[in-house]
Amino acid sequence: MQSRLTAVMTPHCVVRFWLRRHLAQPLRALTAGVILLLVSGTGLAATPPHADPAPTPSAPQPGAAHKSVLILSGSQYGLPVMDTLTAGAVSSLKDRGISVNRIYVEHLDLVRSGDPHWPQTLAGVLRDKLAKADIGLVMVQNQGALEFLAQDGYGIVPPDVPVLATLISNPAVAWRGPPPRC
DSSP: HHHHHHHHHHHHHHHHHHHHHHHHHHHHHHHHHHHHHHHHHOOOOOOOSOOOOOOOOSOOOTTGOOEEEEEEEESSOOOOOHHHHHHHHHHHHHHHOOGGGGGEEEEEOOOTTOOHHHHHHHHHHHHHHHTTTOOEEEEEOSHHHHHHHHHHTTTTSTTTTTEEEESSOOOOOOOOSSSSOO
């Protein structure tokens, strides 16, 4: 039975199975740790209901409890690594008390579109969509998303919003304006 099953599995399925089995937990743990550090530093963290509130060294900013998180992926939905990273990030944010109504996940699908105007069009749509959202943290999940945010997507969120970049090969991108806090 083993050889019959192996003969049916394509190389893509084998890689996808291996990624899910061996990378899902470490990626979720890494994402959870980084999100915890950033979220607690930006005032997005909520105190768990069972924990005693501890005094904080500085008072949280007004309205910090209602900040939203924007997750940008330059690829399309359905890629195992990106989907696992996104699921881990959303799960970690929800575990920290952030409502799903305040988590925006955007798969930009920048690679498959051959239209050179697509990033500008997409940036306009996101500006309209996020105009009333009070974004407190942006997570970019790959190089394409970082470059989009730096150029066509510049101004989607205010420049003082921190950006967490993961799976980046070249963090030194050219920003259209002042770069955000990283």
